[in-house]
Amino acid sequence: MDKFDLSLTLNGKSETRRVALDARLLDVLRYDFGSPGTKEGCGEGECGACCVLLDGVLVNSCLVPAFQAAGRRIETVESTPPDLLQTLNATGTSQCGACTPGVVMSIRWLLQHPEIAESVGLRAFMSGNLCRCTGYDGIIAGLEQALQSNAKKAET
Template sequence: MSVSTILVVNGEEKRVIFRYADILLDVLRYQLGLTGAKPGCLNGDCGACTVNINGVSQKSCLTLAVEAIGKDILTIEGLNDPIQGAFVDQFAFQCGYCTPGFIMNCHSLLEHRKDPSNHEIKKWLESNICRCTGYLEIEEAVKSALHLSKKHK
């Protein structure tokens, strides 16, 4: 059985059709062509599929598409945030596969914590896994973005 509905993705209403068992990751990638959220472990461990739903980081591989009806979904394609430039400036990536998930998670951190401690940053980043690089550059990117956002206020 399928449902035809509207999802609000990156501020735009998008008509989609999916089965009740379909995960949000698949709807975003295969129906809407938004491939920034990546399939990784598909069991919620790696965070490569992270998107923000109503301002909260969510793993789209663990979220049924039907759960997203009536909510605001933000993907890396719709994000315009200093954290993106900070990742580039701090070389906080290598292969880049996990980077969109990290960026979405860091965006959410900086939305919820205006001045996170080093400990909070480390704890927040535990929900994402990178196999290519150390986490130091990613932590530095968060600190850099935090510094930039304070400077522009």
């Protein structure tokens, strides 16, 4: 398989790796850029475990060809702020942890765009992240808590 030099900004750092031409963004994050926090759950854009922010937009990284990430900004679960992690851990958002990175990225996106929550509702918003452990209540609780903390921060 042909290779190419892929340069991108990962969690704020510019990096370049030589990667396979047919790789997906998910593959290069995990196996080339040393960022295995992002998980593969289904490989077909169904489960959302591989969610990342691409130029600030929530996407499934298993559906993004690596070459389209050239020159772009990627944020992954590894750059999640510690206070958000604490909030989510107290509410039971994670159990086995395999869907968790994608869930966390969806939550981070929603925190940046709280207006989405108002228009679609939290459960509909989270329906792109399939979880087999929590029954979603722990995830929704985490999301609610995070939105509240965010709103408080915005006030002060």
